[in-house]
Amino acid sequence: MLRHMxxxxxxxxxxWRHRYLVANFFRRELLGRFRGSMLGMVWVLIHPxxxxxxxxxxxxYLFGNVKTGVAPDPHFAIYLFSGVLAFTAxxxxxxxxCSSVVDNGNLxxxxxxxxxxxxxxxxxxxxxxxxxxxxxxLVSGMVFDVLHPGWTLLxxxxxxxxxxxxxxxxxxxLANCHVFARDTSHLWGILVMxxxxxxxVFWFPYQLEEKFGELMPLIFAWNPAHPLIQAHRLxxxxxxxxxxxxxxxxxxxxxxxxxxxxLWAVGFLVLGYGTFTSxxxxxxxxx
Amino acid sequence: xxxxxxxxxxxxxxxxxxxxxxxxxxxIERLPWVKRPLxxxxxxxxxxxxxxxxxxxxxxxxxxxxxKSTLLKILTGTTxxxxxxxxxxxxVAALLExxxxxxQDFTGRENIFMNAAMLGFSRKEAQRKFQEILEFSxxxxxxxxxxxxxxxxxxxxxxxxxxIATDPDLLIIDEILAVGDLTFQRKCxxxxxxxKARGKTMFFCSHSLYDVRQLCEQxxxxxxxxxxxxxxxxxxxxxxxxxxxxxxxxxxxxxxxxLPAAKEFDPRHPPEDEHHPRxxxxxxxxxxxxxxxxxxxxxxxxxxxxxxxxxxxxxxxxVAVGVMRSEGTLCFAHSxxxxxxxxxxxxxxxxxxxxxxxxxxxxxxLPVWLLDGRGVHRYHERPVEQKLVVQNxxxxxxxxxxxxxxxxxxxxxxxxx
Numbered sequence: 153m154l155r156h157m158x159x160x161x162x163x164x165x166x167x168w169r170h171r172y173l174v175a176n177f178f179r180r181e182l183l184g185r186f187r188g189s190m191l192g193m194v195w196v197l198i199h200p201x202x203x204x205x206x207x208x209x210x211x212x213y214l215f216g217n218v219k220t221g222v223a224p225d226p227h228f229a230i231y232l233f234s235g236v237l238a239f240t241a242x243x244x245x246x247x248x249x250c251s252s253v254v255d256n257g258n259l260x261x262x263x264x265x266x267x268x269x270x271x272x273x274x275x276x277x278x279x280x281x282x283x284x285x286x287x288x289x290l291v292s293g294m295v296f297d298v299l300h301p302g303w304t305l306l307x308x309x310x311x312x313x314x315x316x317x318x319x320x321x322x323x324x325x326l327a328n329c330h331v332f333a334r335d336t337s338h339l340w341g342i343l344v345m346x347x348x349x350x351x352x353v354f355w356f357p358y359q360l361e362e363k364f365g366e367l368m369p370l371i372f373a374w375n376p377a378h379p380l381i382q383a384h385r386l387x388x389x390x391x392x393x394x395x396x397x398x399x400x401x402x403x404x405x406x407x408x409x410x411x412x413x414x415l416w417a418v419g420f421l422v423l424g425y426g427t428f429t430s431x432x433x434x435x436x437x438x439x
Numbered sequence: 440x441x442x443x444x445x446x447x448x449x450x451x452x453x454x455x456x457x458x459x460x461x462x463x464x465x466x467i468e469r470l471p472w473v474k475r476p477l478x479x480x481x482x483x484x485x486x487x488x489x490x491x492x493x494x495x496x497x498x499x500x501x502x503x504x505x506x507k508s509t510l511l512k513i514l515t516g517t518t519x520x521x522x523x524x525x526x527x528x529x530x531v532a533a534l535l536e537x538x539x540x541x542x543q544d545f546t547g548r549e550n551i552f553m554n555a556a557m558l559g560f561s562r563k564e565a566q567r568k569f570q571e572i573l574e575f576s577x578x579x580x581x582x583x584x585x586x587x588x589x590x591x592x593x594x595x596x597x598x599x600x601x602x603i604a605t606d607p608d609l610l611i612i613d614e615i616l617a618v619g620d621l622t623f624q625r626k627c628x629x630x631x632x633x634x635k636a637r638g639k640t641m642f643f644c645s646h647s648l649y650d651v652r653q654l655c656e657q658x659x660x661x662x663x664x665x666x667x668x669x670x671x672x673x674x675x676x677x678x679x680x681x682x683x684x685x686x687x688x689x690x691x692x693x694x695x696x697x698l699p700a701a702k703e704f705d706p707r708h709p710p711e712d713e714h715h716p717r718x719x720x721x722x723x724x725x726x727x728x729x730x731x732x733x734x735x736x737x738x739x740x741x742x743x744x745x746x747x748x749x750x751x752x753x754x755x756x757x758v759a760v761g762v763m764r765s766e767g768t769l770c771f772a773h774s775x776x777x778x779x780x781x782x783x784x785x786x787x788x789x790x791x792x793x794x795x796x797x798x799x800x801x802x803x804x805l806p807v808w809l810l811d812g813r814g815v816h817r818y819h820e821r822p823v824e825q826k827l828v829v830q831n832x833x834x835x836x837x838x839x840x841x842x843x844x845x846x847x848x849x850x851x852x853x854x855x856x
Contacts, residue, residue, distance in 0.1 A: 172565075173556040180542055180553060187544045264516030264531070265557045333462065436518040437456065 157426030163268070170269055177273035182280070200285035204233050204292050226296035227393055230289065231385070231401070235353035237285040238384040242319050242377060243344045245271075245278035249323025250330050250337050257439035267435060268428055271323035275316050283312070290388050301389030304406060308387045314413045315380055321420025324428040331431075331438050351377040356401050376416040379409035444528065445490035446609055446640035447497075447514065451523035452487040454509050454664075455480055483509040485664045487523070491657070493608075496641040498655035498672055500648065500679055505661040507644045511611055514642060529608025532558065543587040547578055547597055550586055554601045568604045575630075576600035577623065596623055603630055610634060611642045621715055621818070628816045648676040653815045716756055720746035721807045721823040726792055733825035735796055736832050737840045743791040743823060745807060747784075755783045755812030760791050762827065765802040770838060776814035783812075796829065797839045803827040 167174060186192040207229040249271035253260060260267050286308075293299025330336040350372070360368045372378060386406045393401050457478040459465050464477035484506045491497050499507050512518045513525065515533040541550045551572055555565035573582055576596045586594060603610075612631075631654070635641060645651050651658055651672055658675035660668040668675050725732040726742040735741050743760050757780065761772035773791065775781065782789070805823035810816065833840075 170556075172560070172562045176553045176556040179549075180545065184542065184544060259557065261512075261517055262515075262533075263557050264533075265559075332465065433519040436512070 153426055153430050156430040157422045159429065160422050160425040163421070163425055166266060167269065167272055170266060173265070174269055174272050174276075177269070178276050181273045181277045185277075196281055196284045197288070200233075200237065200288040203236070203285075204229065204288060207233050208292075226298050230293045230296065230298045231356075231390070232354060234286075234289050234293075234385050234388060234390065235351070235381055237282060237289060238315070238381050239348050239351060239353050239377060241278045241282035241285075241315060242380070243348065244281070245275045245316075245319035246322045246326060247337065247340060247344060248274040248278070249319070250326035250340050252323070253327045253331050253435055254334070254439050260439050261436050267432060268324065268425065271320055271327055275319045275323060278319065279312055279316055282315075286384075286388060293388065293390075298393075299389040300391060301387075304387045305389065307406070307410070310410065311380070311383050311387050311413075314383075314410070314417045317417035318376065318380065318413070318420050321417065321422070321424035324424030325420070328424075328428045328431055331435050347375075347377060351375055351381055353381065356399070358399055358401065373412075376413070376420070379412035379416070383409040383413055446493040446495070446529070447525070447527050447642070448490040449487055449523070449525040452484055452510075452513065452520050452525055453482070453522040454484040454506075454513065454518070455482050455521045457481075482664050484513075484520070484661075487666050489659060489666070489669055491640055491642075493528075493640050494635075494638040495657060496635060496643055496655040498651035498658035498675075499642070499644040499661060500646070500651055500658060500676065501661035501667075502683075506664040507661055508613065510661065511613055511642070511644055514609075515611055527609055530559070530605065531609045531611065532602050532605045532607035533611040533613075541586050541594065541598070544585055546585055547576075547582040547589070550597070551582075551601055555605075558601070558605050560605070572597075572600045572604045575604070575626070592620065592623075599627060603634070607639070609640045609642065613644045614646065625811070625816050628811070628813075632813060632815075648680060650815065652676050653813065716747065716749045716754060716809055716818045718745055718758075718807055718809050718819050718821050719748050720744075721805070721821055723805070723823055723825050723827055726790075731825065734828045734830060736830055737796055737799060737835075739796050741793045741796050741827070743793075743805060743807070745789045745791075746786075747789055747809065748786045749784060753783045753785055755781050756818075757781050757810045757812055757814055758789055758791075759808040759810060759814075760823075761806045761808075762798070763804045763806065764838070765804065768838070770798060770803070774808075774810065774814055776810060776812070781812045797841075798827075798829045799835055799837055799840055800829050800831040801838075803829065
């Protein structure tokens, strides 16, 4: 097992060597989703546009600057939107990776090929969907004067890489479990939803401290998705802002977030790759 | 025996499956306080040993569930043995299930590239091979239609074309010779022979003992997961046929399955008449007069006259004639290819002469096969028009007239009465 875990250093190399295979799977994964639909890939764009419009209308008017009553406050809508986009990307990549080996059972059983690459294209598709959504978020955030992107936007690829690595690690782990216990995907469906509510997507970190005391934020900081989500918001140009009545919403330090996310990503990747490759030889008999 | 390293070397190979009554038993069993095993063990393969020289073709025969597919899967590398070791040298391509991994919603073209990538091709290699695959598969403009619109034959053709285009060092074939229509089958058979002629190794699994004999030098007989026999293909197929007939308790059918099963002729595609060699007429005749005759007695001379027309571009042909008693016993069958008679005339009459009919009374059907020069591909099958009726002049019983002599020898001295 340890041997398999350490072999993770070869994983990026494998992905590179089999880039043609990965690219083909990526195409299949992406096009397969929209095959037969009239708008095709345009749905990737329509979805976040609609999502934001609804957030803006509902949360802008409901939770907006009620006191002044002038215009809806876009701050919360952008906050929510950026969080939902980033978390959906993780959720989507992990859930789809989870069933990737079983779904491709026909291949795993009949063709000898590196099945540890199966979650890679899934993660890449989630990444692409996120990038489109993030662009919508960025543009609308700038239009509503909420996001002020600076040089940190250059760090977006780093954040994407970390998110990809983390989803891949979790995805490999889940895919392995799912081969032997088909309940994994159902269980993960619940877990990923709970995880979303434990991550500052819908709520602000200051609310934790207010309600549960000073210890709680420290515990919640161990949530692997926490630094990633905040890093996403920071690179898109989110700045600390105040919402009524007089609460400061802080996003923390970008570098701390990146470091934490990187540690989590490496940890998950080692665990996922190790568990996956150590049992890989049994998959053909179980799928 | 050449001094080259074997293409496949298998030692003490075994594969065991654990069957659990319930998916959770697998986990419960691991708990430390659970002592009783919750699974049944199924031995799919046990102690398999063999090695194949490069350029050889080895056949695998056995009943369903004897472990043939498991062995093939292990050699392909999709599943792993529980014990033993195996080494395969060079690139392996498996024709286990044609078109495994095709995505139904994607076009043939996209699937070719996808499949090529999975078989380890780079983009450049795939592009280079694409034209070859397209031409061989004969899909034409259908290549840009989604696979789900294909007929099963088209899918199989595409699958075969991709697999063969990888030009593997070891080709693993599971019942492959029945792909698509006659023309395509012929192409597949040619491709396989061509492949064999280039000194590549083949591993061939089939229920057709006839095919195994024609293609393979060596043959493995698997029985309940163990290696019952490994020897010359003719020897093994004979042993197997005998064993199988005992098993089925119908000894009279021995050997019939060793004959090639001719493919159904599809009347909707009459053009094949033109493109393929056909048996125009098959008749029983009296060899002395040359006139049709179907009633004979034991010891008579009998002839089967076949009128053969070759394809537009003449092929090398062989014929086979079988004699089957009305209840289905194959009494004998001769192939001209076995006797090294192969011909390529545009049109010809082939006569099989049986100078002394050994059969005893009964009604016999005579199936006739038209084969390619190697005796693998079957162009046409039809029965001889008349039934052969044999009428005894003696009181002998049974199937055939065995030459025989009686002797009586007295033992001891006669006592006077």
